[in-house]
Amino acid sequence: MIDYRARFRTNLMIAGCGLAAFAVVPFVANSGLMFLAGLVAINIVFGLSWNLLFSGAGLLSFGHAMFFGGGAYAMAVVSLRMPEVPFVIGLALGAACGGLIALLFGIIALRRASGVYFAVLTLAFSELVHILITKTTFLGRNDGLVGIRRPVIDLGVFSIDLTSATSYYYFIIVVMALVAMMLWCFQNSPAGRLIQAIRQDMTRTAFLGVHVQVWQLTAFVLSGSIAAFCGAVMVPFTQIASPEIAYWTVSTQPILFTLLGGAGYFWGPAVGAILFGTIDFGTRTMQGLSEITVGILLLAVVLMIPGGLLGLLKRRRKKARRMAEGSSPAQHEQSGKTEAGQ
Numbered sequence: 143m144i145d146y147r148a149r150f151r152t153n154l155m156i157a158g159c160g161l162a163a164f165a166v167v168p169f170v171a172n173s174g175l176m177f178l179a180g181l182v183a184i185n186i187v188f189g190l191s192w193n194l195l196f197s198g199a200g201l202l203s204f205g206h207a208m209f210f211g212g213g214a215y216a217m218a219v220v221s222l223r224m225p226e227v228p229f230v231i232g233l234a235l236g237a238a239c240g241g242l243i244a245l246l247f248g249i250i251a252l253r254r255a256s257g258v259y260f261a262v263l264t265l266a267f268s269e270l271v272h273i274l275i276t277k278t279t280f281l282g283r284n285d286g287l288v289g290i291r292r293p294v295i296d297l298g299v300f301s302i303d304l305t306s307a308t309s310y311y312y313f314i315i316v317v318m319a320l321v322a323m324m325l326w327c328f329q330n331s332p333a334g335r336l337i338q339a340i341r342q343d344m345t346r347t348a349f350l351g352v353h354v355q356v357w358q359l360t361a362f363v364l365s366g367s368i369a370a371f372c373g374a375v376m377v378p379f380t381q382i383a384s385p386e387i388a389y390w391t392v393s394t395q396p397i398l399f400t401l402l403g404g405a406g407y408f409w410g411p412a413v414g415a416i417l418f419g420t421i422d423f424g425t426r427t428m429q430g431l432s433e434i435t436v437g438i439l440l441l442a443v444v445l446m447i448p449g450g451l452l453g454l455l456k457r458r459r460k461k462a463r464r465m466a467e468g469s470s471p472a473q474h475e476q477s478g479k480t481e482a483g484q
Contacts, residue, residue, distance in 0.1 A: 211388025213370025240370020
């Protein structure tokens with residue numbers, strides 16, 4: 143029987159260690175590295191939102207950029223056009239914008255398609271959102287929206303000044319850690335396990351009286367809302383909302399994070415996002431090398447380590463344990479072949 147309390151404590155400790163590691167960055171790195179670390183923290187939750195849909199509901203989405211961009215532009219519009227609206231309300235509106243986009247397109251996509259066709263349909267919807275942004279004067283067309291100010295959160299008794307890059311960076315890592323743990327709690331709740339049951343056997347779950355499409359739509363809306371929240375949090379940090387954040391290439395990022403880290407593990411996208419950020423920093427001065435490196439990594443993961451880095455580490459740990467227990471070489475080789483087949 144699974145001890146969920148022990149698992150919660152373990153994952154809470156993982157989130158706390160990650161938060162502590164990110165908190166040290168401003169003391170040991172320059173402002174450029176701190177900026178990159180903030181983007182990595184946002185990308186971690188962005189990847190987790192996509193994996194909720196993929197490993198949770200079994201839905202492959204190529205359109206998460208429309209949620210991320212929708213939340214970012216909603217936050218930018220609130221900040222520039224309605225400065226009297228509190229910052230926290232702007233974040234909520236950004237998340238709601240992504241949830242609304244997911245609801246509208248999810249109703250159409252889930253009724254009309256499944257599998258690869260669903261993925262292609264989400265890609266088409268995402269490109270539609272991108273085109274609408276570039277053609278809308280209110281959203282700045284191809285130039286986007288610039289000059290977005292970082293906020294001061296007024297809590298009545300006291301206020302939190304987030305106008306500096308460092309203070310907003312700490313706001314990002316704390317909020318992202320909280321959202322990540324909330325997402326873990328959802329995935330391990332009865333509702334989260336029901337969504338996973340749909341992925342494992344849709345026919346049997348429907349036979350038990352579960353409305354499969356409603357729960358798939360629920361996962362789609364929740365995933366879109368979290369992705370949009372990430373976009374809304376990012377905009378005051380970068381102080382610009384450009385159409386590129388809604389382009390289809392942004393949709394490939396959470397997929398890459400998840401595949402690199404391991405789709406079968408909750409923290410897999412986090413590992414992939416950190417590795418991707420490290421590679422991006424290391425190749426920042428080499429034009430075109432970053433894309434080539436990412437492509438090579440993706441091919442390596444698909445062909446050599448389909449379970450991602452965490453899957454590889456788990457297999458190595460099992461191999462070391464079996465060798466420590468004195469298993470014969472023949473048994474060890476046969477076990478390795480069985481795991482590779484899985």
